[in-house]
Amino acid sequence: MFLGLLCFVPGLIELLRARDPGPLSVDLDRDIDERYFSRAFRQYLNRALALTPIKSSGTEEIAVSMNRGLERLKVVNEDLHLASETHYKHSLLIRGNLTTENNCRLEGEICVEQTCITGKNNNILALYGREVHLGENNIVKGWVDAEEILEIEPNCTIGSRVTAGQRISLKGDADLKALAAPVIVIGDDIEPTRPFEDRLAPPQWSADLDRLVITNFDTQTIEEIGAYIERSVGKSIPYSNVLRRANQLGLIEKPLILLNEKQRPHFIKDKTWLQAGDTIRVKGDVNIPTGERIAGNLIVEGNLSTEPAVAFEGGVHVNGSVDLGAGAVLAKSLVARGNITLNEGCIIEQCCDADGDLYVKSGTRVGNSGTGGLSSRKTVFIERNTLIKGKIYGENAVKTAQKI
């Protein structure tokens, strides 16, 4: 009994003399900021400088108290040019422009208030500038951030986040971790893409068309109804749009319904359900032939592959791997538990998430108007001539190359 009561003693001590009484510590004001590291560094810097008198011209080296304790900082009040082989151990604050030649080693964070242009083969800890141009073969151990535009020449390696307030341009092969900017261009700028709306304009349902659906729903296949509608109005309607309309008309009563053979499209052989009238769930692999259009969402419990020029009006979830044919268009997001391959010229209007590797081939565009991004729990491989709006994140790495 004594032993049994003994287990309560530590708790009693904690109750009487509480050392850990507070809630889990969470900053309610914290928001999601991809440029956090750069901003935090500049905030610490500004706070430290506010307490330290410095000259307004010339160069000086001072001791400042940052979050890491007391450290040296070189403040340059004009432009700075670093010759080849320069080695500097401490942080740098440059009020003007910074240019470097080749093979420099800069072991502290660098904050440039104007433009920063680095030469080749430099080794840098972290870098911020209003505009940043990173030369070939630069290795940055930490983050790189530009207030406006960031350009990265080929064969750079950056160990942490690459961010910009306006645009990131990757000119060639690079080995990165994460990128975030309103526009990220890999290679050259790609041509403006064909209008998205053209391919996925929704049909205008009329009373006659509704009657057609109601009359034939139980007797004809969905594709036959779609074909009949096409003959009536001269406009192709994807089978899944017919299903959705049938649901809206109350022909499908349950939230989850098993589609029979008539209701399934011809290219799906496995068991298929309709969820909420606009989501199709398939138990098994799916291969979608060329030119097909899928209205609504698609959930595939196996692997998904498509031939060229397939269009999806909704989002796609795949439990296996995805191979999207060239020219595929997706109005929402694509999420897969396996690998994803986006072949040439794909358009994803929102985001693309893969638990496996993510391969993005040339001509692909991802994201639109503040929504978009690529994410992989492994590696993202991107060919040149792609455009991503938002963020690119690979848990292992983000690698760009001429051909993947």
Next chain:
Amino acid sequence: MSAYTLRHYLFYWNRLFGRQRNSLQDLAGYYLPSVSIIVPMHDEEAVADTILELLVTMDYPKDNGWYEVIAVNDGSKDRTGIFIDTYAERYPFIKAIHRPDGGRGKSDALRVGTEAANNEIILVFDADYQPTRACIKRLVAPFRDPEFGMVMGRVMPINTNQSLMTRMLDLERSGGYQVDQQARYNLSLVPQYGGTVGGIRRQVLQTLGGWDVYTLAEDTDMTMRCYYNGWRIAYVNVAECYEESVLSWKERRAQLTRWAVGHNQCLLSHSGAVIKSPVLSWFQKIDGLLLLGVYLVPVLMLLGLVLSIIIYFFGAYWWWLLFAALVFTLAYNNIGNFASFNEVGISVVLDKRGRVIWLLPWSLFNFFANVWLCTGALIKSLIVHGNNVTSKANGETVNGSVKWDKTVKKGIHKHNGKVTKLPKQKDD
């Protein structure tokens, strides 16, 4: 009981060593659907301005109707309505709904709020909650995956140092979210939507017929209906939100009874559908049933204790069998019946907390109190379920026997007039 043993063991093993899913948070902030946030309020004058102020300053685009806050004044007798009106006048994205004849329970208030909602995603926050600025962005991130119909964030008590009860509940919440919910999500099982700090697609809600006003646990009810109809629930561990825990055993009793009765109602209503669902694997079906039956565990434990006593006094005196039974029972208690204690312990480690773990044995008192409360709740839920069936058959809109025992909030965490400050932790 063995099934629960295995389940809890699987959960904390997975949480420690398994692959962790992050609910699509890598691109949080890069997918921003339109949201309607419903805040049901019944006599919440102590906390109303806190939650509304935080929702006003939430980091989310608020233009063109993309973000709306629907504050439902559900039959309040205090100044809740005045607070809501003040905010609604100042901010165009806040809608005030006043129901002088309300007060019939949260699910009814949600029903009204949902009817006023226009946007794609519906999120729910209780009035005493304090979300982080990034909470909404984090909660909506999983919805870009069409498989997810619902989402749940992490709830953390803020008033932990108020009483022994709040400290115990802090531990309980920690284990429940940091380990249990996350593990269920990792294993593609059923994380539970907990009624607050969470949400649902409006279209899914409409397809499933809206909130069930007959139940005391509309959250469990909707979780199950989503689950067996093919939608998954995402758990977002980083979508953190403070809550105000109950302070006393009396309040705890009312709260737990409500949860247990509601949960048992769902067990009776949805078990069949879970078993028959064509879109769930057997593993998922078993977990669904175990989740529905979770408030029966204390009852089974009581039954086991009673049976033990009966067998001891009236059974055969096979001592070696009794010894074996005792060994297995003790082993079971360590990781089975008390498996939830292991989860709490692991959550404290994962949260990198300190001496709070010393209080873990004191949870035993809560545990035994639960046995008593859940047994009473089981009896009550059988009565309520019977009445529900009758009411529905009679076409009544609300079941009068579903009495909502509201937890009164104190709104005790404001510092210097600002609502976002945290109480400082004592340094070691």
